[in-house]
Amino acid sequence: MTPLRVSRARIEHWDPEDEAFWERTGKHVARRNLVLSILSEHIGFSIWSMWSVLVLFMSPAIGLGFAPSEKFLLVVTPTLVGALLRLPYSHAVTRFGGRNWTVFSSALLLVPALLALYFVQRPGTPLWVFLVVAATAGVGGGNFASSTTNIAHFFPRRHQGWALGLNAGGGNLGVAVIQLVGLLVIATAGDTHPAHVIAAYLPLIALAAVLAALGMDNVDTGPAGPGVLREAAVNRHTWWISLLYLGTFGSFIGYGFAFGLVLQNQFGSTPLEAAGYTFLGPLLGSLSRPLGGRLADRWGGARVTFWNFLAMGAGTGLLLVASAQDSLALFVAVFTVLFVLSGLGNGSTYKLIPVVFAGQAEAAVTAGHDATEAFARARRLTGAVIGIAGAVGALGGVAVNLAFRASYGSQGTGEPAFWSFLAFYAVCVTLTHTVYLRAPHDTPRDGARNPRRAGRGAATSSEATRA
Template sequence: MTTAAPGRRRWIEDWDPEDEAAWHRGNRRVAHRNLVLSVVSEHLGFSVWSMWSVLVLFMSPRIGLGFSPGQKFLLVVTPTLVGALLRLPYSWAVTRFGGRNWTVFASAVLLVPAGLAAWFVRQPGTPLWVFLLISALAGVGGGNFASSMTNITAFFPQRRQGWALGLNAGGGNLGVAAVQLLGLLVIATAGDTHPAYVVAAYLPLIAVVSLLCALRMDNLAVVRARPGALREAARHRHTWWISLLYVGTFGSFIGYGFAFGLVLQSQFGSTPLQAASYTFLGPLIGSFARPLGGRLADRFGGPRVTLAAFGALAAGTGVLLLASARNSFGLFIGGFTALFVLSGLGNGSTYKMIPWIFARGAGRQVLAGHDATEAFAAARRLSGAAIAIAGAVGALGGVAVNLAFRAAYTGHGPGHGDGTPAYLCFLAFYALCAWVTRAVYLRAERAERTERTEQAAAPAVRTAPAEPSRV
């Protein structure tokens, strides 16, 4: 391992995480240092991205910001959509500017939406369009996830990527719970008329983390030297199958995280304090479940864990339907919390499947006679690009979740006024994802394993020397 220009622009020129000797000699320490800072930066990104799920709980005529439930859902949907759209360019930016350099920028730019929100939530009578613009700017926090995951993938060997990606993403996901917990603290101590306190707490943190990333993170030249990876991954069918599954796991997590407080207010008439008292719990537990999902996938295989997660998500959605029919607040909270945990597990196992899928493809190429180094280098390149695409598409699932809730709670007619229409849609989608996981990855995996065994055995049969006769 060598580095160049260790000052303002620090680059590691030769990085091979699969080299066991180099990994134990010092690469592991470098990878873990970058992982820790990446987690912290991504955590702040998620906090700013999901901040509007908390700020809308404060908005009432008491502070001169009396918006309807439908308008509040728009303020929650907008950053979700922008964050999803930014994930592809953010992932590409790592390959163009370097992981360290882009992480510094991605962290520092969070000051813009946070600073604007801190100012305008204190201005009574501010029109909706101003808040929509500021909430759109908060979408940069959602883009942070893609660049962070693309960068960290390159630091760790394939056998450790389930754990590393799960920890990186789980630490970022904790930002949703952290900002909601902070909102609860503000409401409980200062009341529900001071939303600026929530935002102001993040401004110094963003500045400090940006400085630490500049001083302690590294760029990997091997990541920068891979143009066109996104286009190549977009032509691969598994990229889109995984993206569909990630809509069901991460789309659920981020969509539920953004909407939970508004759902409690709309369906049960919860006060801001009551809503904030419960909204942080699900994202908190679900974030811790994500690394566990990666660990379980490392041990039992991503498809099996993912299939189990979708089956359990469908069951949890059934609990919400029952709770809505009985108007049971306790059962509703329990069912929603279970969905957060299950979506967190599915997040980790689904992302673990990405490097595993492309590594299997590289293994088949090696059996067919291709150069092993080139095949696995291409697999690593495609894994990072597929992670970026799946992350972007999965975040769009969060938009769909919030739009479904908005339609359910603001529509008219039978079934409207509660979330039943939305939950029926979610239930159908979980069933589709479970079918895809089983059909594409469980059954196909067994067939491909048999095929690889036959291909490996066939050359040995043809080239084996004749057994000398023994009498």
């Protein structure tokens, strides 16, 4: 067997599908990179979502009395920029190396943090300035795509559901943590000191960049080639999975960014009350994401995703009931459950990506193609689709916030937005059942047992679903 060669430039001959290599060396290297990746992505999510906290502080008391529609716009802006950055961030890992890009992208978070720190307590600052500053926070949203693409290279397919879920869940926790920091600031210093929230993150950003430089590795995955994104873009599974991820991650990030403003507009909550409720949902949703990946490893991503969307539809129906009855307790409880379900769905939907492309590699090997090349192509396509699906999913967060902005702006209630979410979840249920549970001839049946191996180092689609 070719020995592992490690240098600060790149790890060569990385083969996590080789079980002997994985047990001897691979899992230790992969876990170290996973821990540091989670740290960097976690802080990236916090910076990306910091405006969902900062808008709770914006009031005439600090000279920033913006209207609700303007505050929703401040929340939408970083969401949109982060979504657009996810594709180039995903490609950057292959181009520059996972370690190198993590160091750079972590250090880059200082830009939105320092700009926000400078402007957020300057009375009379116009809205357009805050929109520009909020846009720079979108770089934190891009970190998810690069981090997930990098971790997918480190782990074998049989462990990717858990590893990707843990990586993304730890990153998603950044949404809850910065909201908890906001709650602590409001509870201790009052609701006129938003700069305290930002200042808490400056040393953490520097720490993440330094630790990534010292402890992470670049992996030689082979050149992605200029046609990989194009090849992924013409594969219909890319867009089907992206649509499902639009429903799960779009819900998580959209609800996470908007929940505080929704409570203020729907029930007249104070900044302290809103901050007290908002952190719990994202916290539980982040923790449930690895569980979604684990359940998908065990039962199949399609089956878990299908039932998850059914439950999200039922939960949205209960939100309409809570809104009609003006019940804050029921509203918060159901929203919290929706956060948990969105986290589960994030993990199970992402699990579909390696399964689908591993199945296509099996089909290529059966048709006489080289197994090593077929599965290498599957891994490159997996990375590309992770970037595309991540970008589309983040756009779902934009759609959620725009729906709330339009709903509260025209009707003074969130009910029109909830009806639109319910209709979309129905589409996702239908899609999951039709495309992935009915298992057309060109799609691997997720979770099915198939003992056949497709050459050395190649895991079948059935093996990819087992923990």
